[in-house]
Amino acid sequence: MKILVCISHVPDTTSKINFTNGDADFDSNGVQFVINPNDEFGLTRAVWFQEQQGANVTVVNVGGPETEATLRKALAIGANEAIRVNATPTDGLSVAKQLAEIVKTGGYDLVICGKESLDYNGGMVPGMLAALTGANFVNSCIGLTVDGTNVKATREIDGGKETLSTSLPLIVGGQKGLVEEKDLRIPNMRGIMTARTKALQVLEAVGSEANTKTVKFEKPAPKSAVKMFTVDNLDELVSALHNEAKVI
Amino acid sequence: MSILIYAESSEGKFKKVAFELASYGKKVAESLGTTVTAVTVNAANVSELSKYGVDKVLKVTNDKLSAFNAKAYADVIKQAAQKEGTKLVLLSSTTDSLYLAPLVAVGLNAGYASNVVGLPVSTSPFQVKRNAFSMKAFNITEIATDVKVLGLAKNSYGVFESASSASEEDFAPSLNDADFNIKTESIDKTAGKLTIADAEVVVSGGRGLKGPENWGLIENLASALGAATACSKPVSDLGWRPHSEHVGQTGKPVATNLYVAVGISGAIQHIAGINASKVKLVINADPEAPFFKVADYGVVGDAFEIVPKLTEKIKEFKANNA
Numbered sequence: 198m199k200i201l202v203c204i205s206h207v208p209d210t211t212s213k214i215n216f217t218n219g220d221a222d223f224d225s226n227g228v229q230f231v232i233n234p235n236d237e238f239g240l241t242r243a244v245w246f247q248e249q250q251g252a253n254v255t256v257v258n259v260g261g262p263e264t265e266a267t268l269r270k271a272l273a274i275g276a277n278e279a280i281r282v283n284a285t286p287t288d289g290l291s292v293a294k295q296l297a298e299i300v301k302t303g304g305y306d307l308v309i310c311g312k313e314s315l316d317y318n319g320g321m322v323p324g325m326l327a328a329l330t331g332a333n334f335v336n337s338c339i340g341l342t343v344d345g346t347n348v349k350a351t352r353e354i355d356g357g358k359e360t361l362s363t364s365l366p367l368i369v370g371g372q373k374g375l376v377e378e379k380d381l382r383i384p385n386m387r388g389i390m391t392a393r394t395k396a397l398q399v400l401e402a403v404g405s406e407a408n409t410k411t412v413k414f415e416k417p418a419p420k421s422a423v424k425m426f427t428v429d430n431l432d433e434l435v436s437a438l439h440n441e442a443k444v445i
Numbered sequence: 446m447s448i449l450i451y452a453e454s455s456e457g458k459f460k461k462v463a464f465e466l467a468s469y470g471k472k473v474a475e476s477l478g479t480t481v482t483a484v485t486v487n488a489a490n491v492s493e494l495s496k497y498g499v500d501k502v503l504k505v506t507n508d509k510l511s512a513f514n515a516k517a518y519a520d521v522i523k524q525a526a527q528k529e530g531t532k533l534v535l536l537s538s539t540t541d542s543l544y545l546a547p548l549v550a551v552g553l554n555a556g557y558a559s560n561v562v563g564l565p566v567s568t569s570p571f572q573v574k575r576n577a578f579s580m581k582a583f584n585i586t587e588i589a590t591d592v593k594v595l596g597l598a599k600n601s602y603g604v605f606e607s608a609s610s611a612s613e614e615d616f617a618p619s620l621n622d623a624d625f626n627i628k629t630e631s632i633d634k635t636a637g638k639l640t641i642a643d644a645e646v647v648v649s650g651g652r653g654l655k656g657p658e659n660w661g662l663i664e665n666l667a668s669a670l671g672a673a674t675a676c677s678k679p680v681s682d683l684g685w686r687p688h689s690e691h692v693g694q695t696g697k698p699v700a701t702n703l704y705v706a707v708g709i710s711g712a713i714q715h716i717a718g719i720n721a722s723k724v725k726l727v728i729n730a731d732p733e734a735p736f737f738k739v740a741d742y743g744v745v746g747d748a749f750e751i752v753p754k755l756t757e758k759i760k761e762f763k764a765n766n767a
């Protein structure tokens with residue numbers, strides 16, 4: 198089985214978010230970038246398929262040279278090889294189109310994306326990729342097993358979960374549950390050393406096409422200060438929740 | 446030219462988001478000088494949509510669509526949009542709608558903006574405001590295509606009544622066998638239990654509650670408030686509560702009217718997932734807990750003392766105001 202894991206290179210949640218160029222661009226100055234958490238669950242599941250079922254795992258990112266450190270980290274976690282498509286992502290579709298090209302030429306059986314990336318919170322790349330390639334598609338995937346070309350997948354639904362049967366080729370929008378938090382791997386020294394010798398191929402982009410563009414960013418208005426109560430004036434709290442906040 | 450909304454239902458009954466989306470669609474349609482058409486799949490009482498300004502309902506009834514299937518449903522929405530000559534398709538942000546939205550967008554060659562908050566910033570050029578960076582910023586997005594798809598962020602607009610008389614039309618889109626290469630085997634859902642996705646109030650407990658044996662505190666407060674229960678990540682990692690209750694960056698997102706956090710420190714990864722909630726009430730023993738910085742209301746003190754008292758006060762209040 199050939200697996201492709203799509204990796205988004207995103208600011209760590211603890212980063213301060215700032216913008217430059219008249220609030221038109223994200224300011225990456227001093228920002229720590231990580232593998233998008235949803236993708237990390239997918240990557241770990243892919244490495245499990247590699248170890249248990251002999252799968253070959255390629256990781257791919259659409260982005261500039263600055264994302265290579267993130268791809269190396271994915272190699273250190275256990276992927277066999279990496280691809281960087283040399284393009285600056287402009288919207289979900291522009292990324293999905295580049296990925297569709299990789300999926301078609303590489304003949305991948307299973308493509309695992311994260312259901313959403315933590316920077317733009319678009320949640321659209323996996324679905325668009327499925328639409329562009331015609332593969333089967335499971336989103337919000339929290340469980341995945343493959344037997345030959347038969348697939349059993351579990352997806353989160355509002356208020357529960359649904360078990361699905363389908364077949365390869367398959368695109369997955371994954372999240373926590375594909376593996377549990379405790380199964381995530383921190384790259385060890387050996388992994389980091391071997392990652393240096395693994396192939397990281399840079400491919401040129403196939404045209405560029407976007408349907409949407411960011412005009413600018415805005416910061417939320419500053420919050421008004423918290424109103425404090427004590428155990429002795431909970432009546433006032435209840436009345437504030439009713440009269441002021443109107444939530445009870 | 447009408448705007449198309451996909452009015453979601455479950456077991457034949459409209460979800461609340463269907464009414465929110467209709468309310469939103471009505472307002473956008475007014476500003477564009479057009480009407481609202483809703484497409485429904487196996488919904489029973491479609492006339493309910495008349496309360497919220499829908500002008501026409503395309504009613505799809507088909508046993509093959511009795512279980513949700515993203516590709517097939519996306520295909521239905523696409524065909525409805527083409528039939529109506531729609532330029533703007535509106536979807537909600539339930540798990541199912543988030544699943545099908547990108548498929549609809551590619552199918553219609555449409556630009557798609559998800560997580561949209563508020564009415565369009567401008568209709569020409571077409572610009573919308575959306576949540577990004579886990580609510581730490583907004584992103585003004587311009588959609589350049591002729592046909593556009595918007596996903597409205599959860600609980601971001603509200604439900605507004607606006608009487609109309611919707612005409613009803615049976616609609617039988619053609620279904621593609623290949624879409625059914627994916628089959629529902631089973632659905633595991635606790636019947637009758639209020640879910641985090643549907644609840645208007647969520648009561649959430651953290652490690653400050655010391656152990657699973659103390660969750661009665663959370664459950665009682667939740668039941669007094671008519672709320673769903675949730676927890677922080679360590680609480681589910683420790684097995685005190687099921688994973689389905691884990692909220693935050695790596696857990697479920699919460700966008701309720703009221704979020705009550707008990708014994709949760711307010712780590713940034715936790716806040717990232719719950720910040721879309723409108724009002725936050727934080728109960729924590731530590732006056733320096735970071736959660737107070739993003740809270741609207743706070744009580745400093747021992748949860749074991751505060752929560753039972755608060756629960757009584759809420760019950761009293763509800764009894765007097767019933």
Ligand SMILES: Cc1cc2nc3c(=O)[nH]c(=O)nc-3n(C[C@H](O)[C@H](O)[C@H](O)COP(=O)(O)OP(=O)(O)OC[C@H]3O[C@@H](n4cnc5c(N)ncnc54)[C@H](O)[C@@H]3O)c2cc1C
Nearest residue numbers: 651652653677678693694695708709710712714730731748
């Ligand atoms: C990549 C990543 C992703 C993460 N994703 C998530 C996520 O999705 N969701 C999430 O929740 N966390 C997430 N975390 C973890 C997060 O950083 C925090 O560790 C976690 O939220 C802390 O949980 P807590 O507040 O329950 O526990 P603690 O940090 O232990 O806080 C307990 C709080 O309870 C208070 N307390 C103690 N006793 C009492 C009492 N008697 N009465 C009242 N208050 C009391 C304390 O003052 C303290 O503030 C993530 C972390 C990382 C690195």
